[in-house]
Amino acid sequence: MTDYSELTTxxxxxxxxxxxxxxxxxxxxxxxxxxxxxxxxxxxxxxxxRFIQCGLAEQNMVSIAAGLATCGRIxxxxxxxxxxxxxxxxxxxxxxxxxxxxxxxxxxxxxxxxGEDGSSHQAIEDIALYCSLPNFNVVxxxxxxxxxxxxxxxxxxxxxxxxxLGRSKTPVVYTSGCKFKLGKADILRxxxxxxxxxxxxxxxMAVNAADLLAKSGIKCRVLNMSSIKPIDRQAIDDASTETGxxxxxxxxLLHGGLGSIxxxxxxSGTPAPLASLGIKxxxxxxxxxxxxxxxxxxxxxxxxxxxxxxxxxxx
Amino acid sequence: MTDYSIEELKxxxxxxxxxxxxxxxxxxxxxxxxxxxxxxxxxxxxFRTMRHNPDDPRWPDRDRFILSxxxxxxxxxxxxxxCGYFPLEWLTTLRKSGTCLQGHTDSTLxxxxxxxxxxxxxxxxxxxxxxxxxxLDKKEYRTYVLLGDGECQEGxxxxxxxxxxxxxxxxxxxxxxxxxxxxxxxTHQIMDLEPxxxxxxxxxxxxxxxxxxxxxxxxxxxxKSALVKxxxxxxxxxxxxxxxxxxxxxxxxxxGKAPNKADTETALRELA
Numbered sequence: 001m002t003d004y005s006e007l008t009t010x011x012x013x014x015x016x017x018x019x020x021x022x023x024x025x026x027x028x029x030x031x032x033x034x035x036x037x038x039x040x041x042x043x044x045x046x047x048x049x050r051f052i053q054c055g056l057a058e059q060n061m062v063s064i065a066a067g068l069a070t071c072g073r074i075x076x077x078x079x080x081x082x083x084x085x086x087x088x089x090x091x092x093x094x095x096x097x098x099x100x101x102x103x104x105x106x107x108x109x110x111x112x113x114x115g116e117d118g119s120s121h122q123a124i125e126d127i128a129l130y131c132s133l134p135n136f137n138v139v140x141x142x143x144x145x146x147x148x149x150x151x152x153x154x155x156x157x158x159x160x161x162x163x164x165l166g167r168s169k170t171p172v173v174y175t176s177g178c179k180f181k182l183g184k185a186d187i188l189r190x191x192x193x194x195x196x197x198x199x200x201x202x203x204x205m206a207v208n209a210a211d212l213l214a215k216s217g218i219k220c221r222v223l224n225m226s227s228i229k230p231i232d233r234q235a236i237d238d239a240s241t242e243t244g245x246x247x248x249x250x251x252x253l254l255h256g257g258l259g260s261i262x263x264x265x266x267x268s269g270t271p272a273p274l275a276s277l278g279i280k281x282x283x284x285x286x287x288x289x290x291x292x293x294x295x296x297x298x299x300x301x302x303x304x305x306x307x308x309x310x311x312x313x314x315x
Numbered sequence: 316m317t318d319y320s321i322e323e324l325k326x327x328x329x330x331x332x333x334x335x336x337x338x339x340x341x342x343x344x345x346x347x348x349x350x351x352x353x354x355x356x357x358x359x360x361x362f363r364t365m366r367h368n369p370d371d372p373r374w375p376d377r378d379r380f381i382l383s384x385x386x387x388x389x390x391x392x393x394x395x396x397x398c399g400y401f402p403l404e405w406l407t408t409l410r411k412s413g414t415c416l417q418g419h420t421d422s423t424l425x426x427x428x429x430x431x432x433x434x435x436x437x438x439x440x441x442x443x444x445x446x447x448x449x450x451l452d453k454k455e456y457r458t459y460v461l462l463g464d465g466e467c468q469e470g471x472x473x474x475x476x477x478x479x480x481x482x483x484x485x486x487x488x489x490x491x492x493x494x495x496x497x498x499x500x501x502t503h504q505i506m507d508l509e510p511x512x513x514x515x516x517x518x519x520x521x522x523x524x525x526x527x528x529x530x531x532x533x534x535x536x537x538x539k540s541a542l543v544k545x546x547x548x549x550x551x552x553x554x555x556x557x558x559x560x561x562x563x564x565x566x567x568x569x570x571g572k573a574p575n576k577a578d579t580e581t582a583l584r585e586l587a
Contacts, residue, residue, distance in 0.1 A: 028451070052447065060440045060474035067444020070422075070429055071452070072375070075444075090434055091471070095441055099422045099431040 004144045005172045009165040010108040012144035014039025016151050017076060017106075018046045025050075027155065030065050030077040032058050038078040038108045058088040062103070066095035069102040074155060080114075081107035081123030081164055089129060096160045097133040103161075104154045105130075110140070110164040111251035112279065112296065113201060113289035123164075124279050127199075128256025130162040131229045137182060138229040140164040142173045142203035146226060149180035157182060164200065168289050171204045173224070183227050185235035191219035194307045195239035195246050199225045199258050202249040202277075202298065209303035220307055228258055233265050240270040245310035247275045249303055251293075254278040273313035275306040319362050321530050327397065328358040328530070332559045333586045334393035334406055340579040342410035345418065348569040349463060350390040352494040352554040355528050360459055361394040364537040369399040372426045378456050379445045381430050383438020384463035384492065385419040386571070392416050392425070400427035436469025438462065439489055443479055446487040446547075457541060460489045465497030468506050473518070479547040480519035487547040488540040489520075492527060494556035498570045512551055520549045527552025559586055 002019075004012045021027045021043055030052045035041040044051035054061040058079055065075035078084070084107035096103045112122045130138045137159060141147040147165060154161040173188065180186075188203070189210045198206035203224045210220040221243055223235055240246060246266065248259040259276030266274060279296055293299055319327065331354050339345035361367070365378040382391050389409060396403045401415070408414035415424045419433025430441050442460035449456050466472065479487055491511075499505050508514075515522050521543045525532040533552065540548035556570070557563025560582040563574075574582055 050451070054478065057471075057474035057478070059437075059471045060443075060478055063437045063440030063471070063475075064444040064447065064478070066430070067441040067446075068448050069444070070441075071445055071448030073448055073451070091437055091440075094431060094434045095437055 004148050005175070007144045008167070008169050009141060009144050009147045010037070010039045010167065012147045013106060013108070013151055013165055014042040016148045018042040020151065020155055021047050021050065024074065024155065026072060026074045028052060028068055028073050028075050030054055030061050030075055032056055032061050032079045032083065034079050037080070040078050058083045059091045062088045062091040062105070063095045065103045066099070066101040074102060074104070076104045076106055078106045078108065080121060081110035081126045082121055085123060085126035085129045093133060097135050100135045100159060102158055104163070105161065106151070106163045106165065108165045109167040111166060111200065112284045112292045113251060114167050115289045115292060116286050118286040119283040122284055124253045124284070125256070126164060127228060127250070127252045127258070131256065131261065135160055136229060137161045139182070139227050140200035141226050142200065142224050143170050145172060145174040146178045146180055149178050150226065153180055153182055166201055170201050173204050173207060180226065183230040183232060185227070185232040186224040187221065187235070188224055189220065189222040191221040192243055193219045193245070194311050195221035195223060195243045196249060196303055196307065197223045197225050197236065197239065197246060197258065197262055198249040199228055200251055202251055205298065205300045206249055206303055208300035209307065212300060212304045213307055218307065218311070225258060228261065231261055231265065233269065236262055236265045237269045240266055240272040244272050244314050245307070246272050247277065247303060247306045247310055249277040249298065251298060252278055254280060273310040275310050277302060277306055321534065324358055324362055324530050324534070327362050328355045329559070329586055330397065331358060331390055331393040333583055334396070335389045336560070336574065336579055336582045336586065338389045338393070338406050338409040339573045341407040343573050344410060345389055345573055346386040346571045347560070347563055347574065348496065348556040348566070349384060349492065349494065350387045351558045351560060351563065352527070352556045353384070353387045353461060353492045354390050354558065355530055355533055356461060356490055356492060356552060357390050357394045359530065359533040359537055361398055363534055365459065366456070369427070372400060376454060376456055379429055379442065379458040381438040381442050381458070381460045382420055382432055383460050384435065384466055385432030388416070388418065388420045391420065391428070395425070395427040398427070435463070435466040436471040439472055439475035442487055442489070443475055443484060446484045447482065449486050450484070456486070458487050460487070462489060462491050464491055464493040464495065464502050464508060465505070467491065467508055476515065476518040476520065483545050484547045485544050488537065489547065489549040491549060491551050492554050493551055494554040496556040496565065496567050496570065500567055515549045515551070520547055523548060523550045525550060525552050527554035528558055561585060
């Protein structure tokens with residue numbers, strides 16, 4: 001058995017997809033000259049006849065995936081998050097979202113923790129773009145363990161999926177297993193003073209922030225909102241009612257991302273003071289992942305400070 | 316399908332053209348030019364070439380068809396209705412609120428439509444996916460994709476053109492409805508496609524050139540395309556935009572305009 005906790009999310013994806021491929025012959029995998037980075041290379045090695053190398057042509061890849069899906073195949077198409085979103089957005093819209101074809105887009109290298117490659121390779125708009133599409137499910141797993149469960153759910157659930165994975169090694173949140181349910185938030189820490197709603201790699205930071213806050217007597221709830229669309233409105237509403245102060249954290253632009261979606265849910269349900277952490281309407285620079293997270297206010301300390309600020313705003 | 320003679324197919328094509336005029340006139344908008352130029356090709360496909368079953372639109376072994384030039388939807392709808400996929404009465408609901416016949420094809424609404432289209436350049440890639448699925452599933456069905464010539468200005472068409480020969484997709488036939496006009500004018504003035512046939516050959520496709528209004532040639536080319544081994548086939552069909560209606564032929568104004576009442580009567584008289 002593979003120990004997924006030792007892997008990056010993309011490695012976990014590549015290995016588990018290969019495992020799934022052995023169980024379900026309908027699965028086919030497409031890549032656009034990045035299989036050695038997205039880790040679909042494992043599937044390519046195991047099932048060469050079901051691996052479709054598209055070359056550098058993401059638009060063609062997405063439409064081909066849609067054609068395969070209409071014939072009963074379950075296509076997983078992979079590339080970097082920047083290319084999987086903006087490069088082929090119209091193909092995703094016309095061939096996948098609107099006709100609701102059973103295509104799974106799994107991107108890697110999402111967010112700014114791509115690091116040194118710089119802004120061209122740092123996907124910060126992908127979640128907003130995919131959440132804007134009717135019929136799409138959008139998920140950003142917190143770690144490699146949850147990645148496995150998300151990929152399993154994507155394969156088993158009919159309909160379009162966008163799954164966002166990272167490049168670097170992500171600390172494991174789910175040390176003792178994980179039950180992923182599409183459309184459900186997972187409460188990782190209980191608390192009634194405030195709630196942090198986080199997605200992707202920010203979930204680990206949120207847990208650390210809650211531990212930091214506990215030292216000063218603040219009990220902070222932490223929600224893993226890996227399922228961004230559909231979103232768990234009830235969990236947001238409960239967090240707002242029961243804690244009265246909300247912080248969101250994401251490795252993505254604030255516009256159109258988790259923060260915007262949570263704000264919408266809060267405003268139409270039970271409003272509470274809200275602080276949203278994310279990229280602020282700007283492109284980022286080359287640098288080490290941790291440097292970039294710090295420069296953009298996305299550390300555990302930043303989350304802890306934001307929690308204190310929303311608690312102070314409670315009436 | 317019934318083995319219609321060439322003369323009978325010509326009659327069906329005329330009937331489809333009449334439907335196109337009636338439908339677009341009733342809708343008050345639509346794309347008559349590109350629907351009329353494709354009428355003979357669509358007729359040959361649906362009434363002669365393709366194995367399909369109107370009683371079972373999702374029959375797994377059916378030949379696939381993608382109308383990549385989705386704006387020619389009226390002529391496809393007319394063919395589907397005449398085949399029996401849905402009642403003929405639906406045709407005049409085209410583009411109207413609540414209809415199953417959207418302005419551009421929608422696979423979620425119309426029986427017999429395998430893929431939505433309307434944003435140009437994507438159909439050949441979708442067809443590649445279907446052709447790949449046939450190879451994987453060891454099925455005999457063939458995939459046909461109809462493109463517009465203007466559409467071939469889209470970059471994705473050439474991504475697909477590069478892909479299909481690399482995967483030796485000899486179960487794929489692309490047909491280009493080369494009517495020489497696009498919304499803004501003549502293709503050779505807007506963005507010249509020539510040398511067109513040479514482009515496809517350079518991309519390693521088998522090319523068949525025909526007159527897209529000569530039913531014998533259309534039927535023959537489709538038949539021949541199924542016999543080519545080891546690579547995909549493109550049929551470059553020279554056509555006339557607005558074919559069959561005198562005032563629409565080669566008239567850029569009728570790319571996307573409905574005829575008025577008097578002009579509708581003239582058109583139907585000419586197509587009688």
